[in-house]
Amino acid sequence: MIKTRFAPSPTGYLHIGGVRTALFSWLYARQNNGQFILRIEDTDLERSTQESVQAILDGMEWLGLDYDEGPIYQTQRFDRYKEVIQDLLDRDLAYYCYASPEELDEMREQQKARGEKPRYDGRYRCFTGTPPEGVKPVVRFKNPTDGEVVIDDLVKGKIVVSNKELDDLIIARSDGTPTYNLTVVVDDWDMGMTHVIRGDDHVNNTPRQINLYKALGAEVPKFAHIPMVLGEDGSRLSKRHGAVSVLQYKEEGFLPEALLNYLVRLGWSYKDQEIFTVPQMVELFDLESVNSSPSTFNTEKLLWINQQHIQTTDIDHLVTHLTPFMEAKGLDVSQGPVLSKVADLLRERARTLIEMADGATYFYQDFTEFDADAAKKHLRPVAEEPLRLVQQKFAALSEWKAEAIHAAIQEAASDLDVGMGKVGMPLRVAITGGGQSPSIDATAELIGQEKCIARIDLALQAIEIRKQNA
Known part of the structure; x- marks a missing residue:
């Protein structure tokens, strides 16, 4: 049976380079119906911290990189x-x-x-x-x-x-504690590792470790050394490039599978495919196709991949990950439209869950002020008549559905003999507070008839104040 492992040292955060190594090891084990083990290499007693251990465990859990054994701690194996x-x-x-x-x-x-x-x-x-x-x-x-x-x-x-x-x-060492090169060989031997997949900064250690395996009479595993990840300036990835704790990507609104998708493409490819689900990664990944040259981390590409996953992932899964961001903004999603419907409406535009939560605010929270730029451009005296007419038509609707709302807006434009934009843009600002939203009819449907009418009132008041100050 194939056995792989991820063996981080808990002396800092779990960063992108480490996660990619863990992902490749996990994929290889899962693809071959093997086992994946998590080992915590905590023999550096001065620098290892429980906080770092917890960050590793939390990061692995968020990413869904489940392990069949572990965590196994080296400090429990000194004997x-x-x-x-x-x-x-x-x-x-x-x-x-x-x-x-x-x-x-x-x-x-x-x-x-x-x-x-x-x-x-x-x-x-x-x-x-x-x-x-x-x-x-x-x-x-x-x-x-x-x-x-x-x-x-x-x-x-x-x-x-x-x-x-x-x-x-x-x-x-002189105090009797074992060194890395000894502990890693003993652990991989005792745990039956068949494949050691790790960063190529370990290449220099490998021949020494192979000699140790042979001296111990142990079977030597197969090795795969993954090239490092570089920043966009060609230097080794560091904090300024985005090599932060993997949990920071969670906080910044990335979906875990989008981050995994991005990382699997750092040094591996399958035809021209860019977007992969996790099951597709398991099915298609192979070590032989991993590039032997370093890969470059690109934040814009990561954002694009995240956007693709937001657009296509299961809506319930999306809502599960979006909900904490809504709560962080103090939004009570029980007081408004069903969140899955809002998320489905917003998913085309959002690059991150933070952007989606920001875009969802006006569905759950009334406002007293409009975006200054949008109001200056669209809540002008000339918009008063279109807004009043749309308000009347909205009030007369017996069925509050996007199709009926769209027809009412079209009727208002037709009655006034103006283009849809002359009605639609002021209306958008009136009911959302700003100039950006998904289709105005679908947006209005979710906001609700009563709220839309009330918000148009607020916009008309703003126009009146503007007229008085002119």
């Missing part, structure tokens, strides 16, 4: 790591290194002076003397000194590294 380290020491595959920081600094300076690559020179690899006093040793793995490591990377292709290029990596 296992110590057992493995002792086993490597007992089999002479690891050793205590007593080199002090000063000694290591001097060694590197000498290597630089000789034009060599700075690296640990193995000076304690075969040490049998008396350990120096006052030095707490680290434990180093005895990396093979000959041969080469071959990585058949599922994204980058074949990578060959000579063992002579690799030094003896530290697997336990």
